[in-house]
Amino acid sequence: MIINIRLIPLENINIEPVKDAYKQQTITDLDIELAKGSAICGVSYEYIYANEEAQPKSAMLDDLSVILVRDNTIEHNKLFAVMFQYIYNKNKTLDYTEIMIADKTKITTYKLKGSSLSKIKEQKHVFGDVPVIKYRNNAEKMGDFEPVISLINAYNLLQSDRINDKEQLVDAxxxxxxxxxxxxxxxxxxxxxVIAKIPSDGKVEYLVKTLNETDTDILRKTIENDIHKISMTPNMGDENFVGNSSGVAIRYKLLPFEQNIKNKERYFEKGLMERFELYNNFLNTSSKMEKVPITEVDAVFKRNLPSNDFETSQMIANLNGVVDQETLIAQLSFVKDAKEIVELAIKEQEIRQTLPSYEELEDE
Incomplete structure (x- = not known):
């Protein structure tokens, strides 16, 4: 559901170098993949590294090929991360396993071939912490569909049996x-x-199983509703979902869904703050920006839900002068960078002030 995530400094703090680094690699695509991965597997991992041009970049890791080790303190601080990948030869058979161990100061690469482990290289980094981030979907690290796997299997079995019954009807x-x-x-x-000469006491009929489609369809709808209810996902195909409901009524129907999304955002935001801190440490070391505490930065989420921009514009007009312009403009669904829009509006206003008025043109 996450379509756009923006970092907003809470005060007059310059975080443009981090935002520029995000834009250069289209970080939004990575955010979507991380959110999808955690929704499927319960967790997803991001690896931050410096490319050939000494620019910080991010990549998504396979959750089955990374182990993030933490200490046993109450804060569970990161100690190091183990990442591995299988390297195959031309015959598509396993040649060796490449193992990378990243701690807070360096990244060490090993080569495991058979039972022989050899060190390939060791490289220092300036991210200030282990450059691997773990994104959790929830406290239990469960995927969105895991609580309803049995219901999904039952639904698939029911639909499969209905199709089999139809096929068997043809072969009755x-x-x-x-x-x-x-x-x-x-x-x-x-x-x-044609069948001729049927005796008066004779009878011809197909031997078929009686299908009660009504009961089957009721069971199908019940299972489908339970899937949506337990997974806290609204059934957009339900005729009664929207109907003539008002905006407030629809929001009540979306309340469990919104609460679930808010919970997912809470865990996702932790990962985003870790990412910002790692990028900030790297750029600060290279003297491209000052050190910015993560408490001075906020992550704003926008979701792919229908919005009424007309009502939003009325709200903006009512709050004009009470709330800052950047916050108000950010509420519009079609605005990606509220700060840029506000700056453009100020420039346009300054240009209008320099232009002569209609009365001045008439006097000339």
Missing amino acids: ILCFYGMDFDANDASDLKAHR
Whole structure:
């Protein structure tokens, strides 16, 4: 659901170098992949490194190929991270395993081939902490669909059985009662599609299983509703979801969903603050920006939900002079950088003030 994440300094603090580093690599794409990975697996990992141009960059790691080790204190501080990847040869067989161990000051690379472990290189870094970030989906580190796996399996089984029943209906057995029916009669029936000389006490019918589609459909809808209820995901295809409901009524229907998303944002924000701190440490070491505490920066989330910009514009007009312009403009769904929009508006206003008025033009 996260479509845009913006970092906003709480005071007049310059964080543009970090934002520029984010823009150069389109960090939004990575944020979406990290959010999707944590929603599926319960956790996702980000690795921050310096590229050939000595610029900080981020990459997503496979959650099955990284181990983040923490100490046993109450704060569970990061000690080091172990990352590994399998290297295959031309025959697509395992050649060796490359292991990287990153701690707070250096990154050491090892080569594991068979039972032989050799050190390849060691490189220092200036991120100030272990450059691996763990994003949790929730406290239990569970994916969004894990609580409803059994219901999803039941739904799939029910739908599969319905399709099988339809297929078996086509291959139903034709039964004859009170009459003889030999191979010649079967050939005539197949060729002419006609059955003749049926005795008065005889009967011909298909042997099929009686399908109660009404009960099956009720069960399907019940399972579907339970899936949405337990996973706290609204059923957008439900005819009763919107109907003639007001905006407030729809928000009440979305309340469990919003609470779940807020919880996910809370855990995701922790990772974003770790990322900012690592980027800030790197850029501060290279004298590109000053040290900025993470308490002076806030992460703002925008979600991919329908919005009424007309009502938002009325709210902005009512709060004009009470709330700062940047905060108000940021409420509009089509605005990506509120600070830039406010600066452009100020420049336009200054240009208008320098232009002659209509009365001045008439006097000339």
